[in-house]
Amino acid sequence: MGFLAMALTGCSEQPKEAAWVVDRFDDAKVIRYEVPEFENLPLNEKLLVYYLAESAKCGRDILFDQNFKYNLTIRRALEQIYTSYAGDKSAADFVAMEKYLKKVWFANGIHHHYSNDKFTPEFSREWFAEQLVALNVESPISHEELCEVIFNPSLYASRLNQSAGVDIIQASAGNYYEGVTQAEVEAFYNKMIDKNDPCPISYGLNSKLVKEDGKIFEKTYKIGGMYSAALEQVVYWLEKAESVAEEPLKTTIGLLIKYYRSGDLRDFDAFNISWVKDTQSNVDFVNGFTETYGDPLGMKASWESVVNFKDHAACERTRIISENAQWFEDHSPINPAYRKPEVKGVSAKVITVAMLGGDCYPTTPIGINLPNADWIRKEHGSKSVTIDNITYAYKKAAQGNGFAEEFVLRDEDRERMKEYGKLSDDLHTDLHECLGHGSGQLAPGTTGNELGSYSSALEETRADLFALYYLGDEKMIEIGLIPSLDVAKAQYASYIMNGMMTQFSRIELGKNVEQAHMRNRKLISEWAYDLGREENVIEWVEKDGKRYIVVNDFDKLRAIFGVQLHEIQRIKSEGDFEAGKALIEKFAVKIEPELHKEVLERYKALNIEPYGGFVNPEYRLVEKDGEIVDVEVSYPANYIEQHLLYSKNYSFLPSLN
Numbered sequence: 205m206g207f208l209a210m211a212l213t214g215c216s217e218q219p220k221e222a223a224w225v226v227d228r229f230d231d232a233k234v235i236r237y238e239v240p241e242f243e244n245l246p247l248n249e250k251l252l253v254y255y256l257a258e259s260a261k262c263g264r265d266i267l268f269d270q271n272f273k274y275n276l277t278i279r280r281a282l283e284q285i286y287t288s289y290a291g292d293k294s295a296a297d298f299v300a301m302e303k304y305l306k307k308v309w310f311a312n313g314i315h316h317h318y319s320n321d322k323f324t325p326e327f328s329r330e331w332f333a334e335q336l337v338a339l340n341v342e343s344p345i346s347h348e349e350l351c352e353v354i355f356n357p358s359l360y361a362s363r364l365n366q367s368a369g370v371d372i373i374q375a376s377a378g379n380y381y382e383g384v385t386q387a388e389v390e391a392f393y394n395k396m397i398d399k400n401d402p403c404p405i406s407y408g409l410n411s412k413l414v415k416e417d418g419k420i421f422e423k424t425y426k427i428g429g430m431y432s433a434a435l436e437q438v439v440y441w442l443e444k445a446e447s448v449a450e451e452p453l454k455t456t457i458g459l460l461i462k463y464y465r466s467g468d469l470r471d472f473d474a475f476n477i478s479w480v481k482d483t484q485s486n487v488d489f490v491n492g493f494t495e496t497y498g499d500p501l502g503m504k505a506s507w508e509s510v511v512n513f514k515d516h517a518a519c520e521r522t523r524i525i526s527e528n529a530q531w532f533e534d535h536s537p538i539n540p541a542y543r544k545p546e547v548k549g550v551s552a553k554v555i556t557v558a559m560l561g562g563d564c565y566p567t568t569p570i571g572i573n574l575p576n577a578d579w580i581r582k583e584h585g586s587k588s589v590t591i592d593n594i595t596y597a598y599k600k601a602a603q604g605n606g607f608a609e610e611f612v613l614r615d616e617d618r619e620r621m622k623e624y625g626k627l628s629d630d631l632h633t634d635l636h637e638c639l640g641h642g643s644g645q646l647a648p649g650t651t652g653n654e655l656g657s658y659s660s661a662l663e664e665t666r667a668d669l670f671a672l673y674y675l676g677d678e679k680m681i682e683i684g685l686i687p688s689l690d691v692a693k694a695q696y697a698s699y700i701m702n703g704m705m706t707q708f709s710r711i712e713l714g715k716n717v718e719q720a721h722m723r724n725r726k727l728i729s730e731w732a733y734d735l736g737r738e739e740n741v742i743e744w745v746e747k748d749g750k751r752y753i754v755v756n757d758f759d760k761l762r763a764i765f766g767v768q769l770h771e772i773q774r775i776k777s778e779g780d781f782e783a784g785k786a787l788i789e790k791f792a793v794k795i796e797p798e799l800h801k802e803v804l805e806r807y808k809a810l811n812i813e814p815y816g817g818f819v820n821p822e823y824r825l826v827e828k829d830g831e832i833v834d835v836e837v838s839y840p841a842n843y844i845e846q847h848l849l850y851s852k853n854y855s856f857l858p859s860l861n
């Protein structure tokens with residue numbers, strides 16, 4: 205729910221600056237990011253960042269294991285071969301293995317981070333098996349089994365399979381469940397969930413559900429429980445951070461430590477409430493089992509961390525949005541019964557990221573909105589951030605890539621995107637995160653769990669529609685956020701083009717759209733096309749054998765966004781599973797094969813990698829006469845070295861957990 209993924213739409217025409225891109229392989233590029241103003245933080249805040257950053261790196265193994273139970277075994281085998289191989293390193297098999305290893309690091313496992321499909325190795329099984337023997341590679345499973353897991357395409361084919369009609373638990377290779385069927389999982393949690401609790405815990409969030417000897421039970425992620433060895437290190441650094449933090453952050457960190465020790469989800473709620481109330485501290489963080497995108501049932505959370513501090517100059521934009529939160533809520537084009545009578549604690553800020561960890565590394569969100577528990581959001585508000593230094597790095601890396609020339613038909617659209625692209629993307633993110641997710645309320649009797657496997661995509665749809673609708677409102681000019689509605693036009697044209705077309709460049713031919721944000725963009729765009737069909741609001745145009753999508757009437761499109769928001773809010777507020785399912789299945793999943801093929805070909809010709817990830821900066825304590833006098837930041841530009849370093853210094857879990 206809380207993370208907004210980056211829509212990669214490079215629209216600038218300035219010359220390339222290769223220095224921002226540190227590596228390229230397959231469908232991914234790796235970018236470095238800078239941490240402006242770090243050197244101007246006071247020493248205790250620099251130390252706080254340092255300790256929280258160390259903590260962020262300590263959970264890396266957890267995510268690998270959560271993504272797939274053999275990921276750590278495979279990563280270690282690959283790294284051992286990679287670092288101790290004495291043969292010809294220009295040989296095709298070695299080169300292909302290096303690429304595969306880069307992909308495994310990028311995805312935190314052997315399944316693609318976005319499509320969830322298992323990677324196809326381009327080195328031979330025989331060569332790999334030989335290396336396992338020659339280098340005496342240690343493995344908790346036999347070499348034969350290890351090869352089978354990597355090379356047999358039908359084994360553990362998808363990390364996350366949410367296809368209709370399959371047992372989505374058994375069809376998914378993710379490691380949140382073992383030995384249980386979807387029906388057993390649903391029965392287990394239906395029995396556990398207290399529907400009358402006004403403050404329900406996030407059921408199942410921090411555990412693996414297993415069946416052993418006929419008994420179904422949770423293995424809780426906590427110190428003394430599952431993933432203990434890594435969590436002890438996470439907590440070790442959190443304690444250091446706690447020791448230099450000031451209130452209220454100090455208390456918040458203490459509550460997180462308490463939760464890591466108890467594994468009690470009531471403690472997690474207490475931490476979240478303390479965290480969300482703290483809008484003052486300059487340094488802030490995410491650290492824990494947070495987002496549930498990786499679980500087919502959307503209950504269990506992957507481990508992640510982000511360390512950040514305020515970007516004071518850019519915070520002005522989100523301050524204005526927050527100040528007007530109630531106005532936006534009151535004028536939302538939804539059933540008045542589903543508006544929040546009082547919007548509480550909508551805080552928003554622009555941050556500078558100092559460290560990414562777990563499920564935020566190397567691929568990362570550009571916005572964060574947490575916590576995810578509906579009742580906490582309602583009672584205590586939510587915290588929203590946009591990440592400016594990451595967005596900046598993305599833009600830098602995308603400059604001059606030819607994308608706009610290839611896919612945008614009309615000059616006027618291209619010019620608006622060029623002039624207002626960054627501002628309109630930033631504002632879209634702000635509105636989505638600061639207001640969209642926090643808006644609206646449930647009808648009495650609705651728990652928020654009704655939408656099942658469609659909940660993530662529908663929630664992102666709701667937040668995006670809120671943003672799109674208001675970006676085109678005169679109010680935005682009135683409060684000084686945009687100079688003219690051309691900013692909205694830039695966003696509308698690029699959003700529709702992305703949703704109906706260019707985002708398919710990130711999906712393999714023949715595959716469906718699975719990822720929640722991609723589904724949401726496709727749903728909004730294709731549904732809007734359908735709603736405006738009679739009046740030709742959005743139109744397909746063919747020119748020189750290429751297809752383009754154009755928006756003919758921006759005012760009518762905005763009205764359509766309002767109609768859509770009304771219906772999506774109704775679905776969420778009433779928990780109308782069938783209506784939500786029908787919309788997603790009709791508009792968000794299937795791609796027209798001919799169009800898909802065309803997009804892939806045109807995109808490929810541009811040589812743009814559809815996915816971006818990052819290398820982290822490094823921090824070093826500066827000591828003088830036994831005292832820490834400073835923390836220095838540096839920007840390593842070597843993707844391979846960073847991962848080998850992390851695997852050497854921040855790997856605490858056994859291969860099988």
Ligand code: ZN
Pocket residue numbers: 205206207208636641663664667
């Ligand atoms: Zn979102």
